[in-house]
Amino acid sequence: MKVLVVGGGGREHAICSTLAKSSKIEKLYCAPGNGGISDIAECVPVKATDIDGMIAKVKELGVDFVMVAPDDPLALGMVDAFEKEGIPVFGPRQNAAIIESSKVFSKNLMKKYGIPTADYATFNDIDKALAYIDDMGAPIVVKADGLALGKGVVVAATVEEAKQAVKEMMLDGKFGASGANVVIEEFMTGPEVTVLCFTDGKTIAPMLSSQDHKRAYDNDEGPNTGGMGAICPTPNYTPEVAAECMEKIFRPTIDAMNAEGRTFKGVIYFGLMITPKGPKVIEYNSRFGDPETQPILTMLETDLMDIFQAVVDEKLDEIEIKWKDGACCCVVIASGGYPLAYNKGCEISGLENVPADITVFHAGTEKRDGKYYTSGGRVLGVTATGADLASAIGRAYEGVSAITFENAHYRKDIGKKFI
Numbered sequence: 001m002k003v004l005v006v007g008g009g010g011r012e013h014a015i016c017s018t019l020a021k022s023s024k025i026e027k028l029y030c031a032p033g034n035g036g037i038s039d040i041a042e043c044v045p046v047k048a049t050d051i052d053g054m055i056a057k058v059k060e061l062g063v064d065f066v067m068v069a070p071d072d073p074l075a076l077g078m079v080d081a082f083e084k085e086g087i088p089v090f091g092p093r094q095n096a097a098i099i100e101s102s103k104v105f106s107k108n109l110m111k112k113y114g115i116p117t118a119d120y121a122t123f124n125d126i127d128k129a130l131a132y133i134d135d136m137g138a139p140i141v142v143k144a145d146g147l148a149l150g151k152g153v154v155v156a157a158t159v160e161e162a163k164q165a166v167k168e169m170m171l172d173g174k175f176g177a178s179g180a181n182v183v184i185e186e187f188m189t190g191p192e193v194t195v196l197c198f199t200d201g202k203t204i205a206p207m208l209s210s211q212d213h214k215r216a217y218d219n220d221e222g223p224n225t226g227g228m229g230a231i232c233p234t235p236n237y238t239p240e241v242a243a244e245c246m247e248k249i250f251r252p253t254i255d256a257m258n259a260e261g262r263t264f265k266g267v268i269y270f271g272l273m274i275t276p277k278g279p280k281v282i283e284y285n286s287r288f289g290d291p292e293t294q295p296i297l298t299m300l301e302t303d304l305m306d307i308f309q310a311v312v313d314e315k316l317d318e319i320e321i322k323w324k325d326g327a328c329c330c331v332v333i334a335s336g337g338y339p340l341a342y343n344k345g346c347e348i349s350g351l352e353n354v355p356a357d358i359t360v361f362h363a364g365t366e367k368r369d370g371k372y373y374t375s376g377g378r379v380l381g382v383t384a385t386g387a388d389l390a391s392a393i394g395r396a397y398e399g400v401s402a403i404t405f406e407n408a409h410y411r412k413d414i415g416k417k418f419i
């Protein structure tokens with residue numbers, strides 16, 4: 001088969017390298033890909049959001065299966081467009097991807113179907129939003145309705161901070177149209193867990209649990225980022241919690257989407273908080289998480305292409321998905337300054353000194369004349385497995401210490417709070 005993966009970050013590098021192990025794939029393409037991906041797949045220069053361009057390229061190359069990884073093309077309806085062309089495609093349709101692209105939609109869905117989540121109110125009127133914050137007090141959480149690169153959430157410790165966030169979203173347009181509507185919700189407490197599930201709309205197959213680290217600096221300080229590292233599985237996700245999540249959250253969500261005529265097929269991401277009152281949904285994503293995918297797929301034993309095909313064919317119940325024992329850790333090396341301004345084009349050195357059993361997924365790199373250069377905020381995801389979490393973390397940092405580039409920045413505490 002000829003398979004094309006849409007996207008070009010660390011998540012897509014992990015997806016491509018997992019697919020590259022499949023005997024069913026004779027040719028792997030990635031659009032647009034990146035420097036690291038170009039070592040294992042042919043990168044084609046089409047922007048991930050260019051639906052017409054992507055369809056034309058897929059036809060030209062004779063691709064027979066497409067996997068859409070990032071949120072924006074899913075929200076724009078790329079899956080629907082490929083389906084219309086009769087080309088098999090993995091990912092949710094636009095009317096299901098809305099579970100991520102509109103927080104107002106997802107919060108209302110959870111309320112309607114009794115799926116546990118933080119209490120909330122939604123606003124398109126700034127005065128009402130500000131008055132609500134006065135009524136509720138702090139701490140309180142303010143979220144832009146739409147996609148905001150994982151940064152449209154402000155956990156406000158004070159009423160003033162919450163009001164400032166609302167003003168930035170609704171008046172200053174900090175997140176563009178994404179902030180025209182805001183969700184203001186109850187502050188929850190408890191450990192966080194992420195569970196990605198494959199689903200064909202009928203069967204739900206949870207992957208190993210994981211835990212992202214969203215803040216830029218150690219001890220969960222500094223601004224929110226796309227994610228600075230992840231571990232898998234997370235000790236917080238006990239079998240009891242897993243059973244409760246399946247019964248009260250995963251199954252009801254898939255059933256709710258079916259009942260709404262928005263059948264979800266693909267990967268659904270449950271961002272959960274294990275509160276004193278049980279697990280509650282923080283957010284849904286309509287796709288593989290980044291960087292969670294890097295450690296999760298590193299732990300996968302089953303052929304990923306078989307899983308993708310089973311989802312598309314609605315035969316996920318016929319597949320047994322197997323995972324490695326032990327644990328995995330991914331440490332992101334970012335450009336200094338990320339998530340704010342940062343330099344690009346810095347030469348990366350030391351990659352050849354990383355031990356062979358440690359995988360370096362490229363997130364923002366470019367390859368020129370056999371050398372790799374930085375081209376994004378998140379640059380690399382150094383990923384290692386171990387018999388337990390402590391050894392996986394140790395190995396990942398061993399890999400990190402081999403690599404350098406100008407102003408490289410990484411957190412030194414990925415996974416440390418679990419050991």
Ligand code: AMP
Nearest residue numbers: 118141150153185186187188271282283
């Ligand atoms: P999100 O982008 O929705 O995942 O939110 C980013 C981070 O904000 C989450 O990982 C949580 O740490 C935090 N957060 C979001 N919603 C809440 C909430 N209702 N209560 C407490 N923390 C939250």
Ligand code: GLY
Nearest residue numbers: 212227289290291
């Ligand atoms: N790592 C969080 C996300 O992919 O949204």
